[in-house]
Amino acid sequence: MPEPVVLVLDADPSPRLGRLTGRARVLRTGAAELAARLPDADVLLVWDFTSDAVREAWPGDGPRPRWVHAASAGVDRLLCPELAASDTVLTNARGVFERPVAEYVAGLVLAFAKDLPTTLALQREHRWHHREGQQVAGSRAVVVGAGPIGREITRLLHGLGVQVALVGRTARRTIHGIEDLGPLAARADWVISAVPLTPSTYGMFDTRFFGVLQPSARFINVGRGASVVEADLVEALNRRWLAGAALDVFRQEPLGEESPLWDVPGLLVSPHLSGDTAGWRDRLGEQFVTMYELWADGSPLPNVVDKERGYVPSTDNSEDLEGT
Amino acid sequence: MPEPVVLVLDADPSPRLGRLTGRARVLRTGAAELAARLPDADVLLVWDFTSDAVREAWPGDGPRPRWVHAASAGVDRLLCPELAASDTVLTNARGVFERPVAEYVAGLVLAFAKDLPTTLALQREHRWHHREGQQVAGSRAVVVGAGPIGREITRLLHGLGVQVALVGRTARRTIHGIEDLGPLAARADWVISAVPLTPSTYGMFDTRFFGVLQPSARFINVGRGASVVEADLVEALNRRWLAGAALDVFRQEPLGEESPLWDVPGLLVSPHLSGDTAGWRDRLGEQFVTMYELWADGSPLPNVVDKERGYVPSTDNSEDLEGT
Numbered sequence: 243m244p245e246p247v248v249l250v251l252d253a254d255p256s257p258r259l260g261r262l263t264g265r266a267r268v269l270r271t272g273a274a275e276l277a278a279r280l281p282d283a284d285v286l287l288v289w290d291f292t293s294d295a296v297r298e299a300w301p302g303d304g305p306r307p308r309w310v311h312a313a314s315a316g317v318d319r320l321l322c323p324e325l326a327a328s329d330t331v332l333t334n335a336r337g338v339f340e341r342p343v344a345e346y347v348a349g350l351v352l353a354f355a356k357d358l359p360t361t362l363a364l365q366r367e368h369r370w371h372h373r374e375g376q377q378v379a380g381s382r383a384v385v386v387g388a389g390p391i392g393r394e395i396t397r398l399l400h401g402l403g404v405q406v407a408l409v410g411r412t413a414r415r416t417i418h419g420i421e422d423l424g425p426l427a428a429r430a431d432w433v434i435s436a437v438p439l440t441p442s443t444y445g446m447f448d449t450r451f452f453g454v455l456q457p458s459a460r461f462i463n464v465g466r467g468a469s470v471v472e473a474d475l476v477e478a479l480n481r482r483w484l485a486g487a488a489l490d491v492f493r494q495e496p497l498g499e500e501s502p503l504w505d506v507p508g509l510l511v512s513p514h515l516s517g518d519t520a521g522w523r524d525r526l527g528e529q530f531v532t533m534y535e536l537w538a539d540g541s542p543l544p545n546v547v548d549k550e551r552g553y554v555p556s557t558d559n560s561e562d563l564e565g566t
Numbered sequence: 567m568p569e570p571v572v573l574v575l576d577a578d579p580s581p582r583l584g585r586l587t588g589r590a591r592v593l594r595t596g597a598a599e600l601a602a603r604l605p606d607a608d609v610l611l612v613w614d615f616t617s618d619a620v621r622e623a624w625p626g627d628g629p630r631p632r633w634v635h636a637a638s639a640g641v642d643r644l645l646c647p648e649l650a651a652s653d654t655v656l657t658n659a660r661g662v663f664e665r666p667v668a669e670y671v672a673g674l675v676l677a678f679a680k681d682l683p684t685t686l687a688l689q690r691e692h693r694w695h696h697r698e699g700q701q702v703a704g705s706r707a708v709v710v711g712a713g714p715i716g717r718e719i720t721r722l723l724h725g726l727g728v729q730v731a732l733v734g735r736t737a738r739r740t741i742h743g744i745e746d747l748g749p750l751a752a753r754a755d756w757v758i759s760a761v762p763l764t765p766s767t768y769g770m771f772d773t774r775f776f777g778v779l780q781p782s783a784r785f786i787n788v789g790r791g792a793s794v795v796e797a798d799l800v801e802a803l804n805r806r807w808l809a810g811a812a813l814d815v816f817r818q819e820p821l822g823e824e825s826p827l828w829d830v831p832g833l834l835v836s837p838h839l840s841g842d843t844a845g846w847r848d849r850l851g852e853q854f855v856t857m858y859e860l861w862a863d864g865s866p867l868p869n870v871v872d873k874e875r876g877y878v879p880s881t882d883n884s885e886d887l888e889g890t
Contacts, residue, residue, distance in 0.1 A: 341727075345702050348726070349676030355843075356673045361836045362683055368828045370820035370837045377843040378669050401725040402672070403665075496694035504692045512685045513694045519679075519701040 246538065249283035249307070251276060252290050258527040265538055281305040287530055288312045288320055292495065296320035306330060309537055313526045315339050315391060316466055317547050318439035326549040333533060336545040336554050338525050339517035340394035343464050346516035347395045347434055348402060350488045352378060354460050359510065379403030384426045387436035387465055388417045389553060395434055428454045432462065438553040439466035447471065452478035460486045464516045467492035472503060479508045490516045570862065573607035573631070575600060575614050582851040589862055605629040609861070611854055612636045612644055616819070620644035630654060633861055637850045639663050639715060640790055641871050642763035650873040657857065660869040660878050662849050663841035664718035667788050670840035671719045671758055672726060674812045676702060678784050683834065703727030708750045711760035711789055712741045713877060719758055752778045756786065763790035764876040771795065776802035784810045788840045791816035796827060803832045814840045
């Protein structure tokens with residue numbers, strides 16, 4: 243029996259797929275040859291998660307991979323109607339990014355509360371200027387996006403004594419429905435977005451949303467850039483509708499040198515790194531190999547994306563969510 | 567019966583002592599008149615905790631306040647041998663600073679792990695440069711100083727998934743003795759000092775100490791500046807014996823504009839603000855008023871400093887210290 247073909251969409255650094263030797267033929271491809279090679283692949287590993295090539299190359303009715311795995315949490319870059327309509331299984335990297343992203347958000351919350359950016363700026367000027375920080379314990383957060391990343395952010399902030407409300411698409415158990423977002427955001431110190439990019443989250447953080455925030459609030463986006471109307475956020479910051487914001491994700495990445503976002507007062511810009519801690523590429527590679535072994539043995543795969551919704555639905559009763 | 571005289575050493579902003587009206591005569595003094603006024607005071611409130619005036623003004627054998635309260639955690643600036651030998655009760659502001667300082671330390675740990683200072687520097691240059699952060703969960707910390715601040719730091723870092731060892735003067739229950747510091751520091755990612763300034767902590771963080779650290783370690787001081795030999799820390803950073811450090815306290819405060827410390831690569835300088843969150847002065851004032859009411863009623867005071875040791879000894883069995 244021939245070994246299944248695992249096609250890896252991967253411009254440069256390679257995942258550690260050595261464990262597949264003898265179980266699969268691993269072939270690499272760039273974006274340009276992807277369309278030509280897809281029909282011969284049993285599995286597509288989208289290692290270059292910054293690429294839009296899959297949407298463009300996906301074969302309509304012809305032969306196609308039976309399984310596509312995205313080495314990322316979000317699948318918006320590769321999920322096209324033809325892939326959604328097909329019987330190809332789509333999985334994501336759920337499990338790898340939750341803790342790093344949650345720590346990153348906790349770090350931003352504390353950095354804002356303790357005014358660390360100002361401390362660093364004053365240090366450059368050799369200025370000793372005492373200021374009062376804020377206490378994080380007892381402050382209020384709204385986490386938007388009740389997937390595994392949003393849940394982990396909720397847990398970690400809760401552990402810091404923050405009163406956290408978690409908002410999902412629909413209300414269930416300890417999770418608020420999206421209809422509660424406005425009232426919750428209106429009294430929050432921190433609004434954190436960890437939403438996937440879907441038609442209903444596209445542009446959801448806009449002038450109307452920022453208009454309800456407290457002037458002392460901060461907005462943090464570690465979900466997807468296109469959920470934020472960036473011009474609206476800039477205007478809201480300029481009008482002092484909120485005290486600050488941090489964006490780790492953007493409509494267009496990488497952010498160009500000429501982007502006005504770099505210089506907006508109160509806006510902290512980081513290069514889509516919140517989930518990436520030392521060893522993350524190895525963890526992504528190991529996760530794929532483990533999933534491949536399940537697939538090759540005919541066992542059910544974890545992390546299967548609901549292709550209509552655009553994300554992996556949470557199974558509520560498997561979650562141990564401390565009070566929100 | 568005449569009202570007791572509460573003398574407040576306070577250059578400028580006044581604590582909210584209105585609740586003492588009718589129970590005490592509240593008089594204010596600057597450093598210059600302190601010696602002349604101390605003999606007439608029943609209580610001395612050292613509100614200006616940056617002042618060295620008490621050591622200089624303390625009356626030897628003459629009349630003196632029966633109670634001195636420091637609106638600070640440390641009492642090293644005012645504790646002199648004559649005060650130590652007297653029967654005057656000395657108390658501190660235990661309870662006000664623990665949580666803010668612990669949050670500040672957690673913020674520094676996360677900022678270092680996520681390389682936030684570099685992110686801010688790159689943003690100024692409009693440079694999108696992805697880097698990998700570190701995961702805080704699973705890293706190792708040593709917290710030196712087993713008083714209430716060190717214990718709160720331990721609790722908060724433990725909640726972030728850090729493996730924390732707490733080091734005190736002597737080993738007891740979940741606390742390591744000072745003899746374990748070297749071996750623990752040698753494998754720590756984070757060494758955090760929350761020690762009071764006493765003869766045995768003066769200059770304890772020196773070349774010999776920094777020499778045992780891992781090159782990836784960071785040192786954070788939120789205790790007292792003089793526990794660190796600053797020149798030794800600078801040399802250790804220059805030699806890359808450790809990856810970074812943050813000092814919130816210094817031998818001389820405020821740090822002068824000409825200090826070389828401002829420009830040491832890897833050193834984060836902040837102006838003694840870790841414990842000071844919005845409303846802290848009010849909390850200090852309220853704490854004093856509450857303690858005054860106990861004192862005036864002849865009830866025992868909390869937060870009594872052991873004047874030989876130089877700090878408030880912890881009562882171990884009152885502490886709920888989660889695993890270290």
